[in-house]
Amino acid sequence: MTQPMFDRIALIGIGLIGSSLARVIVREKLAGEVVISTRREETLEEARSLELGDRYELDAAEAVKDADLVIVSVPVGASGAVARQIAPALKKGAIVTDVGSTKRSVIAQMAPELPDHVHFIAGHPIAGTEKSGPSAGFASLFEDRWCILIPTKDETGSPAMEALTAFWEACGSRVEVMEAGHHDQVLALVSHVPHLIAYNIVGTADELESVTEREVIKYSASGFRDFTRLASSDPTMWRDVCLHNRDAILEMLSRFSEDLTALRKAVRRGDGEALFDLFTRTRAIRSGIIEAGQDVDVADFGRSVVRGKSENAKS
Amino acid sequence: MTQPMFDRIALIGIGLIGSSLARVIVREKLAGEVVISTRREETLEEARSLELGDRYELDAAEAVKDADLVIVSVPVGASGAVARQIAPALKKGAIVTDVGSTKRSVIAQMAPELPDHVHFIAGHPIAGTEKSGPSAGFASLFEDRWCILIPTKDETGSPAMEALTAFWEACGSRVEVMEAGHHDQVLALVSHVPHLIAYNIVGTADELESVTEREVIKYSASGFRDFTRLASSDPTMWRDVCLHNRDAILEMLSRFSEDLTALRKAVRRGDGEALFDLFTRTRAIRSGIIEAGQDVDVADFGRSVVRGKSENAKS
Numbered sequence: 001m002t003q004p005m006f007d008r009i010a011l012i013g014i015g016l017i018g019s020s021l022a023r024v025i026v027r028e029k030l031a032g033e034v035v036i037s038t039r040r041e042e043t044l045e046e047a048r049s050l051e052l053g054d055r056y057e058l059d060a061a062e063a064v065k066d067a068d069l070v071i072v073s074v075p076v077g078a079s080g081a082v083a084r085q086i087a088p089a090l091k092k093g094a095i096v097t098d099v100g101s102t103k104r105s106v107i108a109q110m111a112p113e114l115p116d117h118v119h120f121i122a123g124h125p126i127a128g129t130e131k132s133g134p135s136a137g138f139a140s141l142f143e144d145r146w147c148i149l150i151p152t153k154d155e156t157g158s159p160a161m162e163a164l165t166a167f168w169e170a171c172g173s174r175v176e177v178m179e180a181g182h183h184d185q186v187l188a189l190v191s192h193v194p195h196l197i198a199y200n201i202v203g204t205a206d207e208l209e210s211v212t213e214r215e216v217i218k219y220s221a222s223g224f225r226d227f228t229r230l231a232s233s234d235p236t237m238w239r240d241v242c243l244h245n246r247d248a249i250l251e252m253l254s255r256f257s258e259d260l261t262a263l264r265k266a267v268r269r270g271d272g273e274a275l276f277d278l279f280t281r282t283r284a285i286r287s288g289i290i291e292a293g294q295d296v297d298v299a300d301f302g303r304s305v306v307r308g309k310s311e312n313a314k315s
Numbered sequence: 316m317t318q319p320m321f322d323r324i325a326l327i328g329i330g331l332i333g334s335s336l337a338r339v340i341v342r343e344k345l346a347g348e349v350v351i352s353t354r355r356e357e358t359l360e361e362a363r364s365l366e367l368g369d370r371y372e373l374d375a376a377e378a379v380k381d382a383d384l385v386i387v388s389v390p391v392g393a394s395g396a397v398a399r400q401i402a403p404a405l406k407k408g409a410i411v412t413d414v415g416s417t418k419r420s421v422i423a424q425m426a427p428e429l430p431d432h433v434h435f436i437a438g439h440p441i442a443g444t445e446k447s448g449p450s451a452g453f454a455s456l457f458e459d460r461w462c463i464l465i466p467t468k469d470e471t472g473s474p475a476m477e478a479l480t481a482f483w484e485a486c487g488s489r490v491e492v493m494e495a496g497h498h499d500q501v502l503a504l505v506s507h508v509p510h511l512i513a514y515n516i517v518g519t520a521d522e523l524e525s526v527t528e529r530e531v532i533k534y535s536a537s538g539f540r541d542f543t544r545l546a547s548s549d550p551t552m553w554r555d556v557c558l559h560n561r562d563a564i565l566e567m568l569s570r571f572s573e574d575l576t577a578l579r580k581a582v583r584r585g586d587g588e589a590l591f592d593l594f595t596r597t598r599a600i601r602s603g604i605i606e607a608g609q610d611v612d613v614a615d616f617g618r619s620v621v622r623g624k625s626e627n628a629k630s
Contacts, residue, residue, distance in 0.1 A: 101537075126534045129614035130601075140619060146533050176533075186526050189519075191537035196578060197512060198541075202597040204504075204567075204574045211501050217603040218461050218491070219441045222416075222506035225610045226513075226541055228601035235594035242582050242590050252519075253579050257572070259519045263511060264568050267557050275557050279550035282517040286445075286543035288532040295540045296621045299444035303610070304455060306617030 005167060007032040010067035012060050012082055014038045014047045015234070016128060017099045018073035019137030022052040024171045027139045037063035047134045061089040069167065072098040072110075077240035080109030092117040095160045099125055101187060101237070103150050103180040105244035111152050119160035122150040124183065125173060126191075132234040143172035144293050150180050188248035192241055193256060196249070198230035199238070320482060321383040322347045327375050327397055328388035329353045329362045330549070331443060332414045334452030336386060337367040339486045342454045352378035362449045376404040384482065387413040387425075392555035395424030407432040410475050414440055416502060416552070418465050418495040420559035426467050434475035437465040439498065440488060441506075447549040458487035459608050465495050503563035507556055508571060511564070513545035514553070 009031040011018045018036075025031050036053035037060045038044050048056050057063040064070045064086045072082050079100060090096065096118050100106040107122050114120050127145040129136065147168040155161040156177075165175045178186075205216045205224065216224060242249060266274040290297045298305060324346040326333045333351075340346050351368035352375045353359050363371050372378040379385050379401045387397050394415060405411065411433050415421040422437050429435050442460040444451065462483040470476040471492075480490045493501075520531045520539065531539060557564060581589040605612045613620060 126537045128537065131614045136614065138619070145536055148534075186530050186534060187537065189523065189526050190531055190534045190539040194516060194538035194542055196582075197516060197575075198538075199593055199597050200575050200578050201509060201512060201571055202600055203578075203593050204571050206596060206600060207574075208504065208570065211504050213600065213603065215501050216505055216600065217607050217609060219463075219501060219505045220604045220609045221460055222441045222443065222502065223509035223513075223545055224505040225601075225604050226545060227509060228597070228604055228610070229616060230538055230541060231594075231597040232601040233594075235591050235598075238594050239587050239591045243585050243587055246582055246585065249582055250579065253575070253582070255523065256516055256519050257575065257579075259522075260512075260515050260568070260572065263515050263518075264565065264572075267511075267561055267564055267568070270558050270561065272554050272558055275554045276550050278514055278518050279546075279548075279553050281521060282514050282543070282546040283550075285517055285521060285528065285531065286540075286547040288528065289535045289540050289543055292532050294532060294535045295543070296618050298621060299446045299451065301544060301616035301618055302621030303616055304453070306611045306613060306620050 002029075004032045005030045005163070005170065006068040008035060008067045009033070009069045009071065010035045010037065010064045011053065011071050011073065012037050012063065012086065013073035014043060014052065014134045015073060016132050016136045017125065017141075018071070019047065019050070019052055019134040020139065020141040021071060021073065021137075021171070022047075023137055023139035024142065028170050030167060030170055031069075035063045035067065043134060050134055052134060060085050064089050064091075064094070066091050068094055069164075070094060070096045072096070075237050075240040076100040076102050076106055076244045079106045080113065083110035083113035087113050087115055090115060090118050093119070095119045095121065095164055097121050097123045097164060099123055101191065101241050102245035103183045107150065107152055107180055119155060119158070120152045121155055121161060121164050122152060122180065123164070123168075124148045124187070125168070127173075130229045130233045132237070140172065142168070145173050146176055147171075147173040148176050148178050148183055150178060150183060184245050184248045185251075188245055188252040192245055192249050193252045195230050195233060195238055196242070196253065197256070198227040201227050202231040317344075319347045320345045320478070320485065323350060323382045324348070324384045324386065325350045325352065325379045325382035326368065326386050326388065327352050327378065327401065329358060329367065329449045330388060331447050331451045332440065332456075333386070333388035334362065334365070334367055334449040335454065335456040336388070336452075336486070337362075338452055338454035339457065343485050345482060345485055346384075350378045350382060358449060365449055367449060375400050379404050379406075379409070381406050383409055384479075385409060385411045387411070387415075390552050390555040391415040391417050391421055391559045394421045395428060398425040398428035402428050402430055405430060405433050408434070410434045410436065410479055412436050412438045412479060414438055416506065416556050417560035418498045422465065422467055422495055434470060434473070435467045436470055436476060436479050437467060437495065438479070438483070439463045439502070440483070442488075445544045445548045447552070455487065457483070460488050462486075462488040462490050463493050463498055464490055465493060465498060499560050499563045500566075503560055503567040507560055507564050508567045510545050510548060510553055511557070511568065512571070513542040516542050517546040
């Protein structure tokens, strides 16, 4: 029998990401024991009934005792409080990481709370769906996705860094090391602003008098529905992201708005050439995304395949 | 043997919509003969090699001769020219319709060109994908989608209106009658502005210096990739939509921008309550869309199912 990667892994928070981790840890036999902790009793019971771990603790400090790897998967606004709570109970030499979507804030919240005798390496798996809660997770969530790691001390090449990298690779991910500030800029562009824009357009539709909600729903297949997926993501998580990556988000939003002003001008002036140019230029990025295996290469994200009604042109 | 709905259907334009119509017409046996016409010889040859019709004509006037139903599926900017071209050849009593995404402009372009002895009923099937061309079509594209019809004379309850309604129902759609101006407002909100916003954010990403295109591609699964689908749609079609539904698009873009300004202010002020409120309010529309059968009820639009790697939480 091969030795598991870690004797004990503690998962603090058991939402979409935590519960997906629980599942892949079991599938890949990455831990001798998985201890799950979450603040709400109801959620902990849900995790228990899904048999996601070996032990269940309401008290996070209790859960991290003797754990070799502690993964904090909570809304980023709660990172500091969790760090404070678990700090006294952490085993010497333990690896502490997180999965939060903003990194400067999480590091600023957690690093001062954690004892020197642990390895704190911030992390962010670039994977997710619009669903939340323990039942939303699945073991393949991290496959072919990137996980960004941000060592908070000089951990380059350290055994802790190597172990955490091996862990994410065993989950199916590829690992990239990045500086926290750059992470926050990149994610503001590829994730935070797209979510805000999606929330915004759905909010606009919700408030409009000239078009009814019933009409929006009926005719949503013409484009609008694509935005409603992101706009149905977990409100607590996204509120926290906005509060904790404010500067980068505002910078990207301001770039987006400038570009939108130019686009409005092109529409107002009837500048077909400028419009055609933009609409052509944007196609390359999608090809790149598909080539990189970051999206499926089927029409409509494969919805018609899922509906079981696909009749491919070539069939 | 049952009589087909129409003896002869002429399809002018054989892109995504035209070629999907060709396929469903054959599948449902809706026509004795399908005649296909398109301006570019190469495209016509592609249609021929896909065996989409019974006859192929480069000359649209030739194609509509003796046709009982003529469906114009071209970029909306070309509607007037097509109407002018086919007008002299149209059979008395023929139904002429289109599938364009803007209706006031199409009617203004086509109606004056068409003879009084035909029934011109403008139409818009609310269905599509980001792909284009004859090979992109599939017979089930219109299933469970809405088709909006806009009679240009008083066709309420007329045999032509009934026949066209029956045709779209046979294609799997539900039919709604609407006034052209209202159509253009609704579609500006649910389709045109979403496409423009998607093109815009992808354009912003493309031009940014602080984040590389390689990074955008790698981390796109965190939200961005959802926008790239719409932003890879046909540039000619979307240029024409912008040029031909300008007023409604500018109005909706202005509402969107106002709301975005308020959202930016909430982020800047760290107004967690306002953010949480918006992020909660927007969830209802997605539930409505799923209940109405206008999107699939699986995480991530079912991408992981398509990738064949889904491990549902309940399994």
